[in-house]
Amino acid sequence: QQALPNVVILATGGTIAGAGASAVNSATYAAAKVGVEKLIAGLPELSKIANVRGEQVFQVASESLTNDNLLTLAKRVSALSKQADVDGIVITHGTDTLEETAFFLTLTVHTSKPIIVVGSMRPGTALSADGALNLYDAVSVAGSKDAAGKGVLVTMNDNIDSGRDVSKNVNIKTSAFSSQWGPLGMVVEGKNYWFRAPVKRHTMNSEFDIDAINALPPVEIAMGYEGVSSIAIDAFAKSGVKAIIHGGTGNGSVANRIVPNLQKARSDGVIVIRSSRVADGFVIRNAEQPDDKYDWVVAHDLRPQKARILAMVALTKTSDTKELQRIFWEY
Numbered sequence: 610q611q612a613l614p615n616v617v618i619l620a621t622g623g624t625i626a627g628a629g630a631s632a633v634n635s636a637t638y639a640a641a642k643v644g645v646e647k648l649i650a651g652l653p654e655l656s657k658i659a660n661v662r663g664e665q666v667f668q669v670a671s672e673s674l675t676n677d678n679l680l681t682l683a684k685r686v687s688a689l690s691k692q693a694d695v696d697g698i699v700i701t702h703g704t705d706t707l708e709e710t711a712f713f714l715t716l717t718v719h720t721s722k723p724i725i726v727v728g729s730m731r732p733g734t735a736l737s738a739d740g741a742l743n744l745y746d747a748v749s750v751a752g753s754k755d756a757a758g759k760g761v762l763v764t765m766n767d768n769i770d771s772g773r774d775v776s777k778n779v780n781i782k783t784s785a786f787s788s789q790w791g792p793l794g795m796v797v798e799g800k801n802y803w804f805r806a807p808v809k810r811h812t813m814n815s816e817f818d819i820d821a822i823n824a825l826p827p828v829e830i831a832m833g834y835e836g837v838s839s840i841a842i843d844a845f846a847k848s849g850v851k852a853i854i855h856g857g858t859g860n861g862s863v864a865n866r867i868v869p870n871l872q873k874a875r876s877d878g879v880i881v882i883r884s885s886r887v888a889d890g891f892v893i894r895n896a897e898q899p900d901d902k903y904d905w906v907v908a909h910d911l912r913p914q915k916a917r918i919l920a921m922v923a924l925t926k927t928s929d930t931k932e933l934q935r936i937f938w939e940y
C-alpha cells in the first residue's frame with residue numbers, strides 16, 4: 610500500500626524464532642527454528658502498519674554469532690538503508706548478544722533511517738509469548754518518521770532503548786533489557802512516546818563506516834576476580850590480540866599481581882582497556898590505576914562486551930591510545 614512505510618525485516622534467529630514442545634515451555638525450547646516468512650505470516654497486524662518483507666540472513670542463537678556475521682549483517686543493513694524503497698529496517702535477533710550487534714550497527718551504519726533490533730524472551734509457542742508484540746513494536750517504530758536520527762534502537766517490553774546503552778540485565782524475565790541511563794521512550798499501540806535523546810555519536814555522525822570495514826581485529830576480554838591469575842592475559846597477548854579488555858572489579862580495579870603482565874602486553878603493542886564487571890556506573894581515568902603512566906585506555910560506561918565492540922571498530926582506524934581514549938569518550 611502506498612501510504613504505508615516500507616520496512617524490511619532481517620531475521621537472524623534467537624528465541625523470537627524459537628519453538629518449544631508445549632505452551633508451558635517458556636525456558637526449555639530450541640532457538641532459531643522459525644523462518645522469517647512464518648514470523649511475518651503469524652502477525653497479520655503488521656500489514657496494517659507497514660509494507661513488510663523479510664530476509665533470512667542467519668538462523669542461529671546469538672551467542673554463536675561471529676565477527677564475520679556482524680560484518681555481513683551490517684553491510685546488508687547499510688545497503689538496504691541506501692534504497693529509496695526502504696523506510697526502516699528491523700533485525701530480529703537472539704537476546705544474549707543483541708546489545709553487541711545493536712552497538713556495532715549504531716557505530717558503523719551511516720543512515721538516519723530507523724534501524725530497530727528486537728528479540729524475545731519466550732518462544733512464540735509459549736504462553737504469554739513476548740515476541741509478537743516486540744516485533745509489532747519494532748516494525749511500528751521502524752516505520753515512524755520520529756524514530757529517525759536517534760541511532761540504532763531496541764524495542765523490548767514496550768520500551769524503546771538506545772542500542773548503545775541497553776543491556777540484557779535479567780536472563781529469564783520479559784523485562785530483561787534496560788539501561789542505567791533509562792529508555793529513550795516507549796511504544797504503545799503503535800505510537801511512540803519520547804522522553805530523551807542520545808548524546809553519544811552514532812550512525813550519520815559516526816567516523817566509522819561499515820562500507821569501508823572488511824575485517825575486525827582480534828580483541829579479547831579478561832575478567833577480574835579474587836584470586837585472578839595472569840594466565841588469560843598472557844595467553845591473549847601471546848595469541849596476537851590487538852587489544853585486551855580488562856573487565857575489572859569495582860571501579861575497574863586490577864589485581865596488583867597482574868599489573869606487570871598488562872604492562873608487558875602494552876609494551877608489546879597490545880592496547881589495554883580498563884572496564885568494569887559491575888553492571889552500572891563508569892570507569893574514571895587514573896582512578897584505581899595510573900592510566901596516563903601505563904598508557905592504558907578506560908572504557909567510560911561501556912561494559913566489557915560493549916567495550917570490545919567499540920575497540921574492534923576503533924582499531925580499524927587507529928592504534929593511537931589518545932585517539933582511542935577520545936573515541937571511548939565520544940561514542
Ligand SMILES: NC(=O)CC[C@H](N)C(=O)O
Pocket residue numbers: 622623624625640669670671672702703704705706728729730731
Ligand atoms: N532469549 C533469547 O533470545 C535467548 C536465545 C539464545 N540463547 C540467543 O541468544 O539467541
